[in-house]
Amino acid sequence: MCGIVGYVGYRQACPVIIKGLHRLEYRGYDSAGVALIGRDGQIELYKCKGKVEDLEHFLEGKDTESTIGIGHTRWATHGAPNDANAHPHFSQSGRIALIHNGIIENFRVLKDALKSHGYTFRSSTDSEVLVNLIEYIQDTNECTLEEAVRMALRQVVGAYAIAIVKRGDPDRIIAARQSSPMAIGIGEGEYFLSSDAASIIDYTQKFVYLNDGEVAVIEKGKPLQIKTLEGEASQVNIQKLEMSISQLEKGGFPHFMLKEIHEQPDTLVDCIRGRVSPDSREIILSGVLDNKERFLKAGRIIFVACGTSWHASLIGEHLIENLCRIPVEVEYASEFRYRNPIIRPDDVVIAVSQSGETADTLAAVEIARREGAFVYGICNVIGSSIARATDSGTYIHVGPEIGVASTKAFTGQVTVMAMLALVVGKLRGTLAEEEYHQMADALLRLPDTIRKVLECAPAVEKLSGIFTYAHNFIYLGRGYNYPTALEGALKLKEISYIHAEGLPAAEMKHGPIALIDAEMPTVVIATLDHTYEKTVSNIEEIKARGGKIIAVISEGDTQLRKRADFCIEVPSTAECLMPVVSIIPLQLLAYYIAVNKGRNVDQPRNLAKSVTVE
Numbered sequence: 001m002c003g004i005v006g007y008v009g010y011r012q013a014c015p016v017i018i019k020g021l022h023r024l025e026y027r028g029y030d031s032a033g034v035a036l037i038g039r040d041g042q043i044e045l046y047k048c049k050g051k052v053e054d055l056e057h058f059l060e061g062k063d064t065e066s067t068i069g070i071g072h073t074r075w076a077t078h079g080a081p082n083d084a085n086a087h088p089h090f091s092q093s094g095r096i097a098l099i100h101n102g103i104i105e106n107f108r109v110l111k112d113a114l115k116s117h118g119y120t121f122r123s124s125t126d127s128e129v130l131v132n133l134i135e136y137i138q139d140t141n142e143c144t145l146e147e148a149v150r151m152a153l154r155q156v157v158g159a160y161a162i163a164i165v166k167r168g169d170p171d172r173i174i175a176a177r178q179s180s181p182m183a184i185g186i187g188e189g190e191y192f193l194s195s196d197a198a199s200i201i202d203y204t205q206k207f208v209y210l211n212d213g214e215v216a217v218i219e220k221g222k223p224l225q226i227k228t229l230e231g232e233a234s235q236v237n238i239q240k241l242e243m244s245i246s247q248l249e250k251g252g253f254p255h256f257m258l259k260e261i262h263e264q265p266d267t268l269v270d271c272i273r274g275r276v277s278p279d280s281r282e283i284i285l286s287g288v289l290d291n292k293e294r295f296l297k298a299g300r301i302i303f304v305a306c307g308t309s310w311h312a313s314l315i316g317e318h319l320i321e322n323l324c325r326i327p328v329e330v331e332y333a334s335e336f337r338y339r340n341p342i343i344r345p346d347d348v349v350i351a352v353s354q355s356g357e358t359a360d361t362l363a364a365v366e367i368a369r370r371e372g373a374f375v376y377g378i379c380n381v382i383g384s385s386i387a388r389a390t391d392s393g394t395y396i397h398v399g400p401e402i403g404v405a406s407t408k409a410f411t412g413q414v415t416v417m418a419m420l421a422l423v424v425g426k427l428r429g430t431l432a433e434e435e436y437h438q439m440a441d442a443l444l445r446l447p448d449t450i451r452k453v454l455e456c457a458p459a460v461e462k463l464s465g466i467f468t469y470a471h472n473f474i475y476l477g478r479g480y481n482y483p484t485a486l487e488g489a490l491k492l493k494e495i496s497y498i499h500a501e502g503l504p505a506a507e508m509k510h511g512p513i514a515l516i517d518a519e520m521p522t523v524v525i526a527t528l529d530h531t532y533e534k535t536v537s538n539i540e541e542i543k544a545r546g547g548k549i550i551a552v553i554s555e556g557d558t559q560l561r562k563r564a565d566f567c568i569e570v571p572s573t574a575e576c577l578m579p580v581v582s583i584i585p586l587q588l589l590a591y592y593i594a595v596n597k598g599r600n601v602d603q604p605r606n607l608a609k610s611v612t613v614e
């Protein structure tokens, strides 16, 4: 999705902005641009279709001397990805330049009204409508730019994070947000602005996260001023973000995705640290324990999530139903929000999101809270919108995930869900002490188990060569590993663009088995669990029809070694933690196939890392 970076202070703004935009590239985008206020007070605007690198070439030889600027990466919503639609956008007079993330839903009505007042438009974007609306309001009301921004935003329906600069005003940026992230970095005599605080962590660790409906006036040498759309002063709440720059770099790997796959043993250490005691094997999740009553009395748990986070939630369903005996529903956030769902006061809604910014999940959280449910967040990004909008929650603490394909977030989410189910199961007395301690042991061993699984990487790389040119794949699993099959298929399709379908293994015979022939590889997760024998039968059914089987099997399984065409062995762990283990070879398989096909693994076509529009 679109990204925003801004700077006002004593440094050269352009290099700060370009560096920040590079850091935001992971979000997915198709054009980039920057607006700078030159020494003569004029706004210089440079933008083009393509990558930030293309913008850098475009800037070569241009006068970019300026200590104030706003920059943008655009992920097209209204209008094709081209130079004209790239941000920033000037107002009609050229007095104001604006960048915008999000969607102005009522832009058509506003555009028609502005046209009737003589406005013309250079782009097809909703964002240009907004900048002209601000200019029109300022001109007709003869008010300050800040007042005009607040008045304009009161007329807007939709989502936005915006940053604005004005000709002749080289010390000031105005920013606002509604359902789209915006962090303001506080330096010594300088301010930074970004859609993702991590992108400006080189300069400061002190951040203010704007809330919905807030407008900030960011002025060099002056205290930060934040007001609501109605003009009431808001509190400026400065938070510290602990993060190292090395977490944002590839660390010797060719792609972020591969780095993130390989760092899972360490990210799981961070996820478990301080939560599972190595001595007593006691599990402490303060977000749950501080709200014991809500979990003890829960009549139902509803997960709301999208994509990979939705797959992790399906595993959460198994965990909670098995260990806590609470009925669970797993909802696509995008469906939940528009379905008039029945939400009861004793429901606990768990919102799962790596970015904490997914628009549909955030909307589902708002609905659940409005209906009186207790809302718990499982997020990765600290201080993200969902983390702040929920009543309580647990961070997965896996560090910044830059590759668009989610990997370490999935294993972190499942691990947090396992800890949550164990804590709640113990509270509710639905879990035997012995099982609790065995699972705590398995959790403590999990990072080492994953280290061991990763040893399969060279074999998976070799295997990938055989299947690079397959056009379709089926992924099968049962029980805890059915969601793993869905996740494995998603990984393959999003980065290699090969069609892949995940299914519960037993569903094959109800239709999809018709697809099986020698050209259709089937990846089966067939580790030793209570569904193993059934899965073996499903494999036989596919083999009988000439299908090729790639099986993820438990170490030492000689039966499937003989039956499957290709096997990847993985070590064992507690059955309910098996998805964390069995997803690793599937992440690697997708990665290597995509690399073989020459795909842009970290920024696959059409995709954005965090989907902040509906």
Ligand code: M6R
Pocket (backbone or CB within 6 Å): 306, 307, 308, 309, 352, 353, 354, 355, 356, 357, 358, 361, 404, 405, 406, 407, 490, 494, 607, 609, 610, 611
């Ligand atoms: O940040 P979130 O976890 O809320 O994101 C949800 C999905 O957009 C995300 O998981 C997406 O499906 C990934 N590209 C999967 O790899």
